[in-house]
Amino acid sequence: ILNVEQSPQSLHVQEGDSTNFTCSFPSSNFYALHWYRWETAKSPEALFVMTLNGDEKKKGRISATLNTKEGYSYLYIKGSQPEDSATYLCAFKGRGGGSEKLVFGKGTKLTVNP
Amino acid sequence: GAVVSQHPSRVICKSGTSVKIECRSLDFQATTMFWYRQFPKQSLMLMATSNEGSKATYEQGVEKDKFLINHASLTLSTLTVTSAHPEDSSFYICSAQDRGLPYEQYFGPGTRLTVT
Numbered sequence: 001i002l003n004v005e006q007s008p009q010s011l012h013v014q015e016g017d018s019t020n021f022t023c024s025f026p027s028s029n030f031y032a033l034h035w036y037r038w039e040t041a042k043s044p045e046a047l048f049v050m051t052l053n054g055d056e057k058k059k060g061r062i063s064a065t066l067n068t069k070e071g072y073s074y075l076y077i078k079g080s081q082p083e084d085s086a087t088y089l090c091a092f093k094g095r096g097g098g099s100e101k102l103v104f105g106k107g108t109k110l111t112v113n114p
Numbered sequence: 115g116a117v118v119s120q121h122p123s124r125v126i127c128k129s130g131t132s133v134k135i136e137c138r139s140l141d142f143q144a145t146t147m148f149w150y151r152q153f154p155k156q157s158l159m160l161m162a163t164s165n166e167g168s169k170a171t172y173e174q175g176v177e178k179d180k181f182l183i184n185h186a187s188l189t190l191s192t193l194t195v196t197s198a199h200p201e202d203s204s205f206y207i208c209s210a211q212d213r214g215l216p217y218e219q220y221f222g223p224g225t226r227l228t229v230t
Contacts, residue, residue, distance in 0.1 A: 004157070032217060034219070036221075041223065042223055043118060043220075043221045043222055043223045043224075044207075044221040046218060046219070046220065049217045049218065051217075089157075089158070091158075101148075101160055101163070102148075102160070102219060103160075104150075104157040104158040104159075105157055106155070106156065106157045107157070
């Protein structure tokens with residue numbers, strides 16, 4: 001059974017703080033790592049799809065890095081704003097039979113206090 | 115772009131009845147759609163993969179006769195929970211894969227099912 005772990009489970013920060021959280025995934029048969037942002041009562045929104053070891057992607061104040069050899073990805077938010085409050089999900093996609101299947105972590109719930 | 119709608123957003127039904135949930139890709143064609151379920155404090159768990167025009171592939175432990183999936187067109191997949199029981203109460207969410215962008219999965223907003 002594939003295991004995708006996210007930490008911390010939840011996080012409270014003040015507006016303006018920078019923060020980061022972790023996604024751990026199997027280091028074998030890696031195909032892609034997805035990050036999603038999920039606000040309450042909305043659809044999960046795709047942030048990044050990362051495929052290459054050493055990848056670093058950025059979208060505004062949010063960036064992510066990928067280490068496939070050791071099986072982890074970090075998501076960074078610079079200068080957090082209240083609108084960044086959401087649950088951040090990572091999902092691992094393996095190579096091989098059923099490669100379209102995403103295996104999700106439980107998410108990190110971020111609350112940014114004004 | 116890449117919007118997926120899901121209907122209904124919330125449903126309450128009595129034990130023993132069936133409930134149908136629709137998932138639509140609004141502005142793209144989805145050859146593959148996925149159905150997930152999330153129990154409280156748990157991760158999204160894939161239930162089945164639905165391919166247009168063919169039978170769905172169910173994950174281990176998911177009863178295909180209880181969770182009927184139909185993917186009759188490139189923009190619509192339905193999940194029917196048959197003879198629902200309280201233990202089927204959960205959050206059900208679909209995603210659709212744009213056949214032009216196979217890396218991406220776009221999610222609907224989900225359906226909260228409560229079986230009384």
